[in-house]
Amino acid sequence: MVYRKVSISTKVFESTNAIIAWVSGRPVLLSKYDGRYYAMDAVCGHMGCAILDRVEGREAVCPAHKARYDITSGKKTADAIIRPEVKCEYDNSSETLRTYPVRENNGFLEVDMP
Numbered sequence: 001m002v003y004r005k006v007s008i009s010t011k012v013f014e015s016t017n018a019i020i021a022w023v024s025g026r027p028v029l030l031s032k033y034d035g036r037y038y039a040m041d042a043v044c045g046h047m048g049c050a051i052l053d054r055v056e057g058r059e060a061v062c063p064a065h066k067a068r069y070d071i072t073s074g075k076k077t078a079d080a081i082i083r084p085e086v087k088c089e090y091d092n093s094s095e096t097l098r099t100y101p102v103r104e105n106n107g108f109l110e111v112d113m114p
Contacts, residue, residue: 003110018055031055037102038071039111045094046080074099
């Protein structure tokens with residue numbers, strides 16, 4: 001395990017339930033749900049064109065096509081809404097986004113990532 005310190009104070013979660021941080025060169029969605037912290041890849045698995053930055057309950061919601069992913073497991077909970085008339089949109093997407101263990105250390109979050 002290699003826990004990397006994220007320069008995000010846990011106090012930020014007093015006013016929001018989700019934030020994006022760059023960890024090991026990649027965008028990671030950090031969120032808090034039911035008193036626990038979670039981390040998962042922040043790029044939507046549908047087209048890879050949107051950053052997941054909003055969490056409703058325990059689901060991250062893609063701002064582009066509304067695909068949803070469970071923040072605790074990374075599993076897709078709702079398919080993307082596509083417009084078939086737009087040729088660049090496609091209907092397949094990753095079923096699961098990668099999640100990472102998170103811990104709190106002296107008021108800051110640490111994420112176990114390669």
